[in-house]
Amino acid sequence: MANKLHNSEVGIFTSINGEKTILDQLVNDINEYGSNAVNIRLRSKSTKLSSLIIVSDEDFEIKEKIMAREILNESLLANIPILCINWGMYLFNSFFGGGDPILMKDHHQHNGENFKHPVFISPGGKLSYTIGGSGWVTIPSEHKFGLSHKELSSKLISTVYSEDMILHGIELPGKNWVVGVQWQAHKIDDNPKGFDNLLRYISDIPKI
Template identity: 35%
Template sequence: MSRPLIGITAYFEAARWGDWVREAVLSPPSYTKAVLRAGGAPVVLPPLGPHAAEDYVRGLDGLVLAGGVELGAEAYNGEQDGRVPAPQAHRDRFELALVRAAVRADVPILAIARGMHVLNVAQGGTLIPWLPDVLDSDRHGERGVPHTIQVSVSSKLGKAVGDHIEPVAPHCQSVRRLGSGLLAVAWAEDQIVEGIELQGHRFGVGVQWHPERGEDNRLFDAFMEAAR
């Protein structure tokens, strides 16, 4: 049986090799390695523009929306917070079009960190642009500190990872209003949403943490099973 073809979103950044410095399509290798371990064939998708989204999706068995710079507030009619790094508007437009095409085509989606925010906004949801202002604390932004996340055991996410997980997943933004068809399925102790699922979709799961890091590949395994 051939491996499912899995698209992984990427971004344009300046890169150096030898004496050359050029704009390059970049993607951390942890995503491709996690897809390979789960039995998929990874392909990195350059953010060429919204017009390419439908063509990409027609050729894919699954889509991984990778992490990266926070989604620009313009995408959900919000106000950009100056403490957040400048958005990459070309990537925002491409990924929003890409995930909407994947939803329409019922292509399995695994949305990670920034990717979860893209999925939520693509469905009409909004984000908290600077989480410490809401919580009067930066506990979600602490690096190297794991925190407990409770997971609904009846969800696809819960069936993959169990009723809780303790990742290290610093973030400064979070889901505010859920998009159409989405349910919250994982929460931090302060009830900040850490996981969402798209109802009625073959596999549409978003998580705030990075399951591609480390040795636990269960979520990628569940995603790949849907992609088959």
């Protein structure tokens, strides 16, 4: 769980483009879970984070990637929970030496089917533990880019993947809760039952 020496401040870093919509959504949800959310770009240097969310529905600008890497490194050293969403997952992978996401042939074979498709959640990982289940589940997902095992960092493991072996969830092995997901986990109303536990965990409620 979050380092108890920190105040319950959930840091959010996202891209400038479309930032307002994502921030408003996350701030409202995190407040409902009993924690405060802070825009990393606006935080004071004295603000200590209890957890971190890196999220974007599109690629980050070069300057944003540099800033995000600094924040990610700082948060890893602080041993706080980290959730990387969508393009945040790709940045998480590249931070640990993984390859860039690839433009998928035919725009992913499942895209277009009501923007949903099945993925397999491996048992025993942080994602299955937090969500509260494993096996096949249908998630909301529509994307042109993705990661395969070829692009995955050797320091990370894959725990969620689709039938065509595109990775939808990756984790940093070890005790610390550091995970990345491809789907839009910040849009909890569109997610399957139990998937809101990702934001609940990062908000430190409930104590899983």
